[in-house]
Each structure stands twice: as structure tokens, then as C-alpha cells.
Amino acid sequence: MIDIDPNSSGLPGIEQLRDIVGAVMTVGLILSVLALIVSAIVWGFGSNSSNPHLSGRGKIGVLISCGAAVICGASVTLINFFWDVGQAV
Numbered sequence: 001m002i003d004i005d006p007n008s009s010g011l012p013g014i015e016q017l018r019d020i021v022g023a024v025m026t027v028g029l030i031l032s033v034l035a036l037i038v039s040a041i042v043w044g045f046g047s048n049s050s051n052p053h054l055s056g057r058g059k060i061g062v063l064i065s066c067g068a069a070v071i072c073g074a075s076v077t078l079i080n081f082f083w084d085v086g087q088a089v
Contacts, residue, residue, distance in 0.1 A: 028072040035065035 008014055043058025045051075071078075 025072050025075065029069060032065050032069035032072065035068070036062060039065055 039058050039061025041058075043055055043062060046054030046056070046058050
């Protein structure tokens with residue numbers, strides 16, 4: 001039987017890599033908020049100017065930006081979940 005677990009001290013630079021990944025997650029969340037604001041403005045402008053195409057694009061942008069925020073926020077939990085599923089196989 002082979003028992004191998006992830007080693008967080010096996011390579012130099014692991015802590016810096018964790019800091020970089022955390023920073024990228026923060027940037028992703030900030031960009032999601034920016035996209036949500038811009039999409040809401042486009043949605044409102046399209047609705048008030050009777051432009052259904054622009055309004056639809058704004059709605060899709062709101063949904064996509066919220067989905068991106070969910071994925072950024074849940075990425076660690078998702079990876080841990082699938083890691084556990086893989087260990088159970």
C-alpha cells in the first residue's frame with residue numbers, strides 16, 4: 001500500500017506561491033465586482049433606452065460576474081472536495 005500526501009515544505013517558494021494565488025483570487029474578486037457594476041449600468045441603460053439587446057447583454061453580464069465571484073470564492077473548497085473524492089477512489 002502506498003500512502004502519499006501533499007508536502008507543503010518539499011519545495012522552496014511554496015509560501016510565496018500561496019501568496020501569489022491569494023493575490024490572484026483577490027484580483028479576480030475585485031474584477032468581478034467591477035464587472036457587476038458595469039453590467040448593471042449597461043442593463044439599466046438598455047432598459048431605460050428601450051434597447052432590448054443592450055439590456056439582455058447587461059443581464060448576462062450580471063450573471064457571469066456573479067458566477068465568476070462564486071467560482072473565485074469557492075475554488076479552494078471545490079479543489080479540496082475533488083481531492084477528497086479522488087482519495088476515496
